[in-house]
Amino acid sequence: IHPTCIPVSGDHQSKLTLMSESLRNDGRIWVPAKMEDAKAIREGKKKPTDLTEEERDYYLERRYPSFGNLVPRDVASRAAKERCDAGFGVNKTGEAVYLDFAAAIMRYGKEQAKVRGLNAEDENLIKRLGTEVIENKYGNLFQMYEKIVDENPYVTPMMIYPAVHYTMGGVWVDYNLMTTIEGCYCIGESNFSDHGANRLGASALMQGLADGYFVLPYTIGEYLSKDIRTGKISTDLPEFVEAENNVRSQLERFMNNNGTHTVDHFHKRLGKIMWDKVGMARNAEGLNEAIDEIAALREEFYRDVKVPGDMYSFNQELEKAMRVADFLELGELFAKDALHRNESCGGHFREEYQTEDGEAQRDDENFA
Structure with a gap:
């Protein structure tokens, strides 16, 4: 499950657009603290920027103060779905939470102002400098988001929701990567060997490469060598x-x-x-x-x-x-x-x- 995806906008869509987990390095995840505010946002009567800090529930920071928004992806995903199932989802379908970069923009802006010797009390300057930093880090992702959702994520918090990335793990294999079915091999994330609740970065690709390049050429070859003289099998x-x-x-x-x-x-x-x-x-x-x-x-x-x-x-x-x-x-x-x-x-x-x-x-x- 990937927690940082662009939500669907209605029942006509079945798949979400995958973004990068790196966004959670700087974005703060929240939903309205009050049910009536969540309903007003879904109905278009309120905007997320209308809500004060006190009216927002930064639920990951509240539940996991040591990790905040950087909790493992399975924890972040379950928490987002739980909030939406409870009625606090924020898009028209009710299946989205906010990923807000406003605090990061102000933090980076103040840092840049101090580094450059500029006025750290000028709010407009701070926002501009902070936006430049965020754009350098995540510009391609923000551009993709704006094209799909038609909202400026530098001004309005992003909406995200968990999505199925793909099925992983579970099939038992031996050291040759053969399953319990004779002659049936299972490689990559479909076998049980390397993965738990959290797939480590790029491990899907690396396990596929390792299994495909370094294991299967020897193990399958050995298996087939015993059957090479079997001949045509009658139907x-x-x-x-x-x-x-x-x-x-x-x-x-x-x-x-x-x-x-x-x-x-x-x-x-x-x-x-x-x-x-x-x-x-x-x-x-x-x-x-x-x-x-x-x-x-x-x-x-x-x-x-x-x-x-x-x-x-x-x-x-x-x-x-x-x-x-x-x-x-x-x-x-x-x-x-x-x-x-x-x-x-x-x-x-x-x-x-x-x-x-x-x-x-x-x-x-x-x-x-």
Whole structure:
């Protein structure tokens, strides 16, 4: 989960725009302290700059005074979603918090004024000097933000919200990077070896390179060397015929189904269930609800999905339908696995299993 993304502006969007975590070095994260102010901002009746310091809740600084806005990304993400779920979100969808650079601009401006021997009491001068420093550090990100949101982040606080970066970790591998399935290898962040709740900077790229360049050329080669003389494998086997018929039957089912909704319709609904109840913070109630909702959605999907075209030509909608069918199974598996694992560890965080400080409460005796 990446906590520093540009939020969506409505239901027509499904993906958030990733920005840099470096922004949290200088930006202060906050939401309105009062529910009525948050509602007024969402309705366009107030601007964030209308709120005084006392009317703002710098919730990360309040909860984690030692770390403030530099808490680990999983902590920052859960906290942002918790505030928005509680009704304090600040954009039209209610799914955004503020990342404010006003204090950093004034701080850098005063430093520059002193260094240059200028009047440190001139507020306009201080703002101009501080803005120049922020622009030098984050100018490309601020420009991207303004193009997407059409607001000047030097004047109006940025809006950010957590987003799924990608799925990481979990698949067991041996030292050769082979899974428990003979001949099936798993590399990069998809295996369990290097990653916990917080992916270290650039480690996704580095693990992919390390596994791909330095491990797999030797381990896969060794495995294939034993099969090099196997020869052609016959497809005239009952197992192959069964597998082929199962796939053909599913393809025909999709093509003959006279449904009313697109594949994307069901994919989006599944994503919403997963984000709300099987995402960065989980609990037993939400996971049980997710299992029931996914089962109902899968039944509706097979009954009411509409796939255009035919199965004998290049049909990306048909390919997508097969993929979403797999996603429905995988999503249910995620939820059941998370429900069974009564602890918090790594990327898996159960709200019932945390310390008073909000840290993961592990159960190594039963799950290590």
